[in-house]
Every structure is written in C-alpha cells, then in structure tokens.
Amino acid sequence: MRPKIYITRKLPEQIIGDLRGDYDIRMWDEEEIPVPLDVLEEEMKEADGLLCLLTEQIDESLIERAVNLKIIANMAVGHNNIDVHSATKRGIMVTNTPGVLTETTADLTFGLLLATARRMMEAEDYLKSGKWKTWSPMQLTGQDVHGATLGIIGLGRIGEALAKRAKGFDMNLVYFNRSRKYEQEKELGIDYLSLEKLLQVSDFVCVMLPLTPETASMIGMKQLKLMKETAVLINTARGGIIDEKALYEALKNRVIWAAGLDVFEEEPVPVDHPLLTLPNVVTLPHIGSASIATRLKMATVAVQNLKEGLAGEPPRNLVLLNKEK
The missing domain is CATH 3.40.50.720 (NAD(P)-binding Rossmann-like Domain)
Incomplete structure (x- = not known):
C-alpha cells in the first residue's frame, strides 16, 4: 500500500507531479482559503505524511489523532504553528524550509x-x-x-x-x-x-x-x-x-x-x-518570501523533506527540540 500524503494547500503540479507514482496524494484544492479544521482533522487521521503551511495550527489534539503520521513538513522557515514537542514525543518528525528564503x-x-x-x-x-x-x-x-x-x-x-x-x-x-x-x-x-x-x-x-x-x-x-x-x-x-x-x-x-x-x-x-x-x-500581507522562484524552492524543499522522512531517512531539515529553547 502506498504511503498517504495530505497537502493543506494547492501546489503547482510541477512540484508534486513526481510524488504521484509512489504516494497516495490528497490535497486541499483551494489556493486562497485555508483548509477547514474539520477537514484537516479527518485527513490527518489516515495520513502518513503532512505538508502544511503556517496557516495551519498543528496542535497536540490534532497530533494525537494522527495515528499513522510519521512526518510533518512545514513549508516555512518558522515552525511555531506546530507543537514540535508533542510531535517528537510521538515519534513524528517535523521539518522546515530554512535557507531558501x-x-x-x-x-x-x-x-x-x-x-x-x-x-x-x-x-x-x-x-x-x-x-x-x-x-x-x-x-x-x-x-x-x-x-x-x-x-x-x-x-x-x-x-x-x-x-x-x-x-x-x-x-x-x-x-x-x-x-x-x-x-x-x-x-x-x-x-x-x-x-x-x-x-x-x-x-x-x-x-x-x-x-x-x-x-x-x-x-x-x-x-x-x-x-x-x-x-x-x-x-x-x-x-x-x-x-x-x-x-x-x-x-x-x-x-x-x-x-x-x-x-x-x-x-x-x-x-x-x-x-x-x-x-x-x-x-503588507506576510509576503516576505513571496517571489515566484523562492516559493517554488520552498515547496520543493518541503516535498523533499517528506520523501526523505517517509523513506526512513533523517530529513535534512529536521527541527530538533533543542532549537525550541
């Protein structure tokens, strides 16, 4: 059975196209509207990997219900939207996209x-x-x-x-x-x-x-x-x-x-x-990294983090708890 990935915002096909052969992908298909909490909760229950944005608050209650989840790939350099402690405690990897922005x-x-x-x-x-x-x-x-x-x-x-x-x-x-x-x-x-x-x-x-x-x-x-x-x-x-x-x-x-x-x-x-x-x-409406080239790089890095984590490899952009201190 192919690992299941949920993506919380519509991404260009050029970014996710090479995932389709190896993974079962579901994706919120809106570009401007964040995924509703009830939809996110249901999707996370079955997902092996999650690619999310800063607009999603991945708290302990969501993480507790994500029984299959192995990795959360945040498409951002920050990760204050994710309860890294709760995820790490449950063996779920959290990654970010530093450097490219x-x-x-x-x-x-x-x-x-x-x-x-x-x-x-x-x-x-x-x-x-x-x-x-x-x-x-x-x-x-x-x-x-x-x-x-x-x-x-x-x-x-x-x-x-x-x-x-x-x-x-x-x-x-x-x-x-x-x-x-x-x-x-x-x-x-x-x-x-x-x-x-x-x-x-x-x-x-x-x-x-x-x-x-x-x-x-x-x-x-x-x-x-x-x-x-x-x-x-x-x-x-x-x-x-x-x-x-x-x-x-x-x-x-x-x-x-x-x-x-x-x-x-x-x-x-x-x-x-x-x-x-x-x-x-x-x-301004939070456009610090909003150039075409940079946003595509961020999405590419997030996808790569997902692939590495789901393959059992240490992702190159793993967020560690000691970085939270």
Whole structure:
C-alpha cells in the first residue's frame, strides 16, 4: 500500500507531479482559503505524511489523532504553528524550509524599510487621490536611510543578509542576539549591543527573531519608549513579537515615527485593526518570501523533506527540540 500524503494547500503540479507514482496524494484544492479544521482533522487521521503551511495550527489534539503520521513538513522557515514537542514525543518528525528564503526575505525587509522611511505608500495615495497640486519644500518628507544607524534584533541568516544590504547604504550597523556572533561582527562590521542600548541609538530597528515563548511580546511600550522619536520599527519576522496595542499607542502618540509591518499577531489581519488606520504605518500581507522562484524552492524543499522522512531517512531539515529553547 502506498504511503498517504495530505497537502493543506494547492501546489503547482510541477512540484508534486513526481510524488504521484509512489504516494497516495490528497490535497486541499483551494489556493486562497485555508483548509477547514474539520477537514484537516479527518485527513490527518489516515495520513502518513503532512505538508502544511503556517496557516495551519498543528496542535497536540490534532497530533494525537494522527495515528499513522510519521512526518510533518512545514513549508516555512518558522515552525511555531506546530507543537514540535508533542510531535517528537510521538515519534513524528517535523521539518522546515530554512535557507531558501533568506535572500528574498532580506530584499523585502529592506524594501519595506525604504518604503516606510520615505513614506512611499502614503505618497502614492496622495498622488492617486488628486491631492498633489504643487511641489513644496516639506511635502511628504521622510527619514534618510543612508548613513543612519540600523539595529537588527536577531542576527540569523536573514539578519545577516539584511546587514549586507544596509552596508550598501553606508548604514551604521548594531545588533542584539541571544549569543554574540564574533565572526559576523568582524565580517559585517556590526557591533553587539544590549537590547536596551540598541533601541536607544538606532534610527531603524528591524525585528528578525523567531516567535518563541521567550520572544513573545518582547517589544512592548517599555521598549518603544526607549526608541528615538524619529525611529522606524520594521517587523518581517512574526507578529507576536511586538505588542500591537502598545505599538498602536506609540505610533498614534508619536512615541516613534513610523512602522513597517509584514506580519501580525492574527493573520489575516482584520480590516478594522487599529494599526491599519494610521498614516505612519506601512502594512503588507506576510509576503516576505513571496517571489515566484523562492516559493517554488520552498515547496520543493518541503516535498523533499517528506520523501526523505517517509523513506526512513533523517530529513535534512529536521527541527530538533533543542532549537525550541
């Protein structure tokens, strides 16, 4: 009997075509709508392998019912949507797709930084709404990026790639990380600071951390008040790292100057979310890795992880519990 695979979102045939001969594949056939929980629960009961997205919360109750499941392949670098502890305890492997989205996400992060600093989205609305009547000296003026200080919170792969881009703008680089990275300090010309000091000296602060119990709500009002009034906060990591209520108050009352957000605590973000009402916030629908080439690579890596796990081989991108600490 062929192993059964369930895929929680429609993927291109070029990605899954070579699976069809060796596996019994079932797939949620919607591209824009996540698989309903009751459907996911029923499919997982019989599946040997699961390929899922960040939109699926694979919790302990689902894992307990998946009696045949051997591997969960997450099509993302993050894996906070999966109860890795419960899966590992039951001998179920969990994998992710690191590396392939590093450069693309760094591109988007720096682009979001530029767009927020120079008020590009606000300027586009200004033009399209017919408000542009003439040129004036201080019209839609923003913050300079070149020569400014960039503080990176979390110097992982994407944080390092972001630092390389910032060097092209002659930015001064500082970072905070759980552990110091001496080799990267030398290679990138980046200085280590405490989180508090980084927030105080940076013109731009980019959050590049995974969401864990330790990083949840790491940036609240106390931290926001340490930042410059002219500072810009960028988050392309995970929404739960920043306290959104505190951020709204800080932006509304000009505690900080602006924010650029690609991620939110709740996704998709409700259209009546207070942050969407502010002119000094640039918002995106979690598109950090959204280039055609990168999304295809992510899907390919997820499929490869599935095949290796179902073949009894250690998947190359196995998530280990010690990475959760």
